[in-house]
Amino acid sequence: MKRRFPIVLLVAGAFLACNDAPTGVDDAPDEVGTPSFKVTTDELVESPQFSEAAAVDGTYLLTASRWRRPQTAAVREAGGTVVWSHDRTGMGVATSDDPDFLDNVMASGAFSSGEADQIVEWQPPVRVADVKVAAVTGGDETFFLTQWNMQAIEAPAAWAAGYDGTGARVAVIDGGINDTHGDLAGQVDVACSASFVPGFAFNQDVGGFWHGSHVAGIVAAADNNFGVIGVAPGATIMALKALHDGSGSFGAVIGAILFASDPASFGTGCTQRADIINMSLAGVFLKSSARGFQAATTKAVNFAASKGVLVISAAGNNGLDLGQFFDLTVIPAQSGSGLAISATGPLNFCQGATNFRRFASYSNYGEDLVTLAGPGGDFVGSDDDCSIPRTTGGPDVTFPTWVFDMVPAPCGGSGGSFTCWAAGTSTASPAAAGVAALIVGKNPGISLGKLKAKLKNSADDEGKVGKDEFYGHGFVNARRAVQ
Numbered sequence: 001m002k003r004r005f006p007i008v009l010l011v012a013g014a015f016l017a018c019n020d021a022p023t024g025v026d027d028a029p030d031e032v033g034t035p036s037f038k039v040t041t042d043e044l045v046e047s048p049q050f051s052e053a054a055a056v057d058g059t060y061l062l063t064a065s066r067w068r069r070p071q072t073a074a075v076r077e078a079g080g081t082v083v084w085s086h087d088r089t090g091m092g093v094a095t096s097d098d099p100d101f102l103d104n105v106m107a108s109g110a111f112s113s114g115e116a117d118q119i120v121e122w123q124p125p126v127r128v129a130d131v132k133v134a135a136v137t138g139g140d141e142t143f144f145l146t147q148w149n150m151q152a153i154e155a156p157a158a159w160a161a162g163y164d165g166t167g168a169r170v171a172v173i174d175g176g177i178n179d180t181h182g183d184l185a186g187q188v189d190v191a192c193s194a195s196f197v198p199g200f201a202f203n204q205d206v207g208g209f210w211h212g213s214h215v216a217g218i219v220a221a222a223d224n225n226f227g228v229i230g231v232a233p234g235a236t237i238m239a240l241k242a243l244h245d246g247s248g249s250f251g252a253v254i255g256a257i258l259f260a261s262d263p264a265s266f267g268t269g270c271t272q273r274a275d276i277i278n279m280s281l282a283g284v285f286l287k288s289s290a291r292g293f294q295a296a297t298t299k300a301v302n303f304a305a306s307k308g309v310l311v312i313s314a315a316g317n318n319g320l321d322l323g324q325f326f327d328l329t330v331i332p333a334q335s336g337s338g339l340a341i342s343a344t345g346p347l348n349f350c351q352g353a354t355n356f357r358r359f360a361s362y363s364n365y366g367e368d369l370v371t372l373a374g375p376g377g378d379f380v381g382s383d384d385d386c387s388i389p390r391t392t393g394g395p396d397v398t399f400p401t402w403v404f405d406m407v408p409a410p411c412g413g414s415g416g417s418f419t420c421w422a423a424g425t426s427t428a429s430p431a432a433a434g435v436a437a438l439i440v441g442k443n444p445g446i447s448l449g450k451l452k453a454k455l456k457n458s459a460d461d462e463g464k465v466g467k468d469e470f471y472g473h474g475f476v477n478a479r480r481a482v483q
Contacts, residue, residue, distance in 0.1 A: 053118035053250075053281035053290075059083075060102055061251045061296060062114040064090040074110035083198070086258045086265055089303050091296060093117060093251040122281035123175070123246035123426065124209050134431050140391040141229045143419055148349045149218075149375035149407050149431060152356035155231050157479035158438050159223075160296050165232025167444050168437035170219050171260035171274035172430070174212035174254060174281065175246065176205030177239035181213055182417035183221040183228060183410040184237070192270035194259055196252035198337055202241045209411045211246065211418055212239065216282045217410035218430035219437065225392075227419050228408050231434025231478060234441060239273050243281065251292045252298045253281070253332070257311070257324075261304035274309055275440045278433035280315035280330055280426035284364075287329045294331055301336030308448045309425050310455075311338030312433045314425035315364045323365030323469060330369060339452070340369050342470060342476075343376025343428035350386035350404040363425055370472035374435075376428030377406035377421075435454035435476045440480050454481060 033345075060080070067085040075082050075094045080101050085092030090112075091464040098104070106114050141147075141419040150156060169189070179188040179202075205212065216237050221230035240260060242252040260277045287294070294463050301311045313333040322328060333340035346353045359365075360378045381402035388404060389396050399421070405428040412418030432455070439454050440446060446454075453469040459474030459482040467473050 001464055016262055017294050024360035029274040042235075050286055051120055053120045053283075053285070056119050056249050056251075059093060059095055059117040059249065059251065060105075060114055061117045061254070061293075061294060062092050062094060062105065062111045063299075064111045066090045074105055074108040076462065078105035078108065080105060080473055084255050084266065086262070088259060088262070088265070089299055091254060091258070091299065093255060109182075113292065117125055117229060117249045118253040118293065119249045120196050120282055120283045121247045122243060122451055140225060141223070142226060142390050142392050143228050143397065145387050145449045146397060146404055146421075147228055148346060148404075149377070149427075150229070150231070150357055152375040153231065153435060153476055154346070154479035155430060158482045161479075161482055163438050163482040164223070164234035164440050165437035165441040166234030166433065168232060168235040168276065168440035169233050169238060169272065169274045170232070170437050171256075171277045172212060172216045172219065172239040172432055173242050173256040173260065173277060173279045174215050174242045175243040176200070176210055176241055176413070177212040177216050177237070178210055178410070178413055179203050179239060181410045181412065181476050182226045183217050183224065184213060185222070187220050188239050189214070189224055190238045190450040192263060192272060194256075194266070194268060194270075195241040196255045196259075197241050197244045197248065200241065200244055202239045204241070205413060206245045208413070208418075209422070210413055211280070212241070213432045213458040214409045214411045214422055215278065215426060218407065218427055219278060219434045221410055226408060227417065231394050231431055232437035232441065235434070235437040248281075248294065253279070254296055255407065257300040257304055261307040261309040270475050272334060273307060274474055275380050276433050276436045277304060277309055277311045278430050279311070279313040280424075280429045282314045282333055282425065283331050284318060284320065284328050285317055285331060287327055290329060290331060294329060298336040299334050301332060301338045305337045305448055310436055310448055311336070312429055312436065313340055314429040315340045315342045315370055317362045317426075318364050319362050320364045320366075321469070322364060322369040330364065334369060335442045339371035339455075340434070340472075341432045342370045343425045344373055344421075344474065344475065345376055345378030345417055345423060346405050347378065348381040348401050348402045348405065350388055350457050351382065357460075357475050360423070362423075363428075365470045367467065367469045370469060372456065372473055373462065373475045374427050374431040375407065377423030379403075379406060379423050381405050394427075432476045435478050438478055439481050458483070
């Protein structure tokens with residue numbers, strides 16, 4: 001029997017299963033539950049859900065026309081400390097133990113707006129299976145035959161044409177990214193990686209499944225005869241930690257966007273910006289409650305655009321028609337000039353299904369939300385066990401059929417190099433970012449406008465003719481993107 005998956009939060013978290021590659025011992029649980037996710041219009045009309053944000057005590061997001069010495073002095077005189085600031089956007093984060101700090105700093109006249117920073121659970125962890133199987137190395141990518149997502153976007157044809165994203169830089173704003181993972185070692189520019197979560201480095205997080213590593217791997221897992229391969233295996237990752245255990249503040253996310261697009265201003269020694277920013281995170285908020293943070297996020301995204309950086313975000317995993325809920329907004333998907341990606345996934349791929357562009361059961365949609373669609377996976381297929389061979393020999397990979405409808409990619413912390421299967425717009429967004437990286441690799445120095453146009457024009461028109469609420473301008477296609 002399939003379990004009903006409760007509607008509790010509107011966020012872009014992942015639904016996942018794991019394959020622990022290095023153990024050398026088969027060790028599967030006795031029973032693996034299958035989630036079923038279904039949203040009906042009646043449920044949403046009766047009880048529309050939205051993401052909740054909680055104030056971060058003593059931390060404030062401040063905005064001015066520019067951030068220069070008067071702004072820093074005003075923070076200091078009000079009893080605060082600047083955590084980070086950005087001159088050109090005039091935005092920064094400050095901390096203070098003084099409960100009157102915000103009133104005092106705003107009274108200085110140095111800032112046009114200020115409010116207590118808020119933390120959001122952008123990616124609630126949902127584990128549906130944890131399976132360990134023996135390691136295999138050598139030969140082709142071990143689990144490539146399970147990577148239906150690469151078939152869906154015709155990535156092998158792009159690689160065969162000689163394009164792998166070499167020269168492109170993709171900033172992954174997420175949780176911790178394990179830069180020592182077998183599929184990510186050498187792919188991450190450590191010198192240009194950073195954390196905006198106090199007390200943690202960019203390569204730290206918690207739990208057995210690291211969302212950031214999974215996302216980074218979909219973009220650029222190495223072509224190294226191990227695990228899986230990313231859409232753009234020649235691309236470089238900037239690992240920017242804004243979340244910890246799936247949660248993070250607006251200030252951290254905004255700071256990471258600004259760092260990715262203008263790293264030199266942060267004084268870390270990194271001077272090379274990203275070409276593309278991927279944010280596999282999403283929150284659905286009442287417009288009235290998130291107006292200030294929406295404006296700040298929009299300002300950051302538009303600044304990135306002014307620097308020629310393409311911002312790509314997940315559309316969210318709530319099955320919502322955002323065209324019907326005019327009082328709701330998705331952040332950062334509907335912030336500024338960035339692109340929002342919806343998700344598709346097959347139904348029983350392991351049993352021979354090839355409907356890779358079937359719209360996913362959980363994906364948000366709406367003409368004012370979705371720019372493009374990508375392969376995000378699903379989890380509503382058959383419970384029957386199914387097996388797919390490894391490319392390198394050794395024992396077949398065996399899961400319930402629905403697990404293979406999800407997307408495999410690197411995961412796990414510093415304790416090992418794991419491969420996990422997960423589904424969500426979180427996994428669709430980095431596929432689109434990877435295709436964008438292929439375009440940049442072929443066309444160094446391409447303008448943002450031309451990059452956007454190429455990404456949209458090379459997409460395959462699915463659904464209604466022209467732009468529609470499910471696929472936007474179409475389903476991303478790597479082969480056509482580099483033609």
